[in-house]
Amino acid sequence: MLKSVELLGPAKAGLGSASSPEMKSGDATLSILAVGICGSDLHIYREGNIGSAVAQFPFIPGHEAVARVDDVADEADRHLAGKRVSIEPTIYCRKCAYCLSGSPNLCLNQSFVSLPPFPGLMREKVAHPAYLIEEVPEILSDAAATLLEPMAVSLNTLDLLKARSGNPLVIIGCGAVGLTCLLLAKRAGMSPILCIEPLAHRREKALELGATIAVAPEEAQAAAEMLTKGLGFPYVIEASGSDDGQTKSAELAAPGAKISVVGTNMGDHVTFPGHMSRRKGLTFLMVRRSRNTLTRCCALAEEKSVAADLERLVSHVFQPDEAQKAFDTAAYYRDGAVKVVINFTDADMRKR
Secondary structure (H helix, E strand, O other), rough: OOOOOOOOOEEEEEEEEEOOOOOOOEEEEEEEEEEEOOHHHHHHHHHOOEEEOOOOEEEEEOEEEEEEEEEEHHHHHHHHOOEEEEOEEEEOOOOOOOHHHHHHHHOOOOOOOHHHOOOOOEEEEEEEEHHEEEEOOOOHHHHHHHOHHHHHHHHHHHHHOOOOOOOOOOOOOOHHOOOOHHHHHHHHOOOOEEEEOOOOHHHHHHOOOOEEEOOOOHHHHHHHHHHHOOOOEEEEEEEEOOOHHHHHHHHOEEEEEEEEEEOOOOOOOOOOOOHHHHHHOEEEEOOOOOOOHHHHHHHHHHHHHHHHHHOOOOOOOEEEHHHHHHHHHHHHHHOOOOOEEEEEEOOOOOOO
């Protein structure tokens, strides 16, 4: 049996065991190096579900992973053996109309690791389709490489906006997705960028990553009026998933603005002021995971500035036997938590 991290019940995490993976045609067997704790993992940790997907405890979480390829089933994938890789967690069929049209995130026959009932990647070894892994740049530590998966979601978020360089942007919510949206938007030349976040340490991180201004929600309107001279933002990213964040996205938007909604609302609804949204002619774009963007993110992370920003986002690294502390730190934003990572190796992941 192999070591795993398991959610044992509401607000309980600890060590568990997992069976050795069985590799089938098209698969690679992987030794997991590190896994980031995602917001969806935290919903299962705190509430036992994410939307209609209800976990049966014990449950293995985690989908933001970096791994080493041990072996491959098919000779065509032999070049991957020994490589350090990032894992695309959406397993899509490659046969349905959506896959064939270039939108595998909308696959009609998909499964998603760590979304109940499918176990996640917080275990020593897994088998995963070889077409869903991408080589990780050597410049990145294992800890920072766990951020490539959420960054792929963020890149899809910006792709949907079709945002132009030199235009203002507001990002609501500065978790891993909001902050990786920020570093991508900064790299794309968007300016000014306003970040809205209730936690002071995450506002500080946004400023460190290049936000023009980062403010608490109650200060958002004044900051927006100053930055846009009262016109509002032509591009908005709603990454908080909160009712207040969704409402603010419409309030801060300019007429004709595009709003990418990437935050998950646990009440299973969206809250936009209807009359205002209609009068402004707003376009709401609902973000469904990543969309063929992990490869591009791995290429972007070759750049020293992007790699450095990803390193800055890692706030905590824990070992599997510290699972309870790791999940509590992430779930309750303790000790300046931004991105909390569980390390499955004995190495110091910050010093490769």
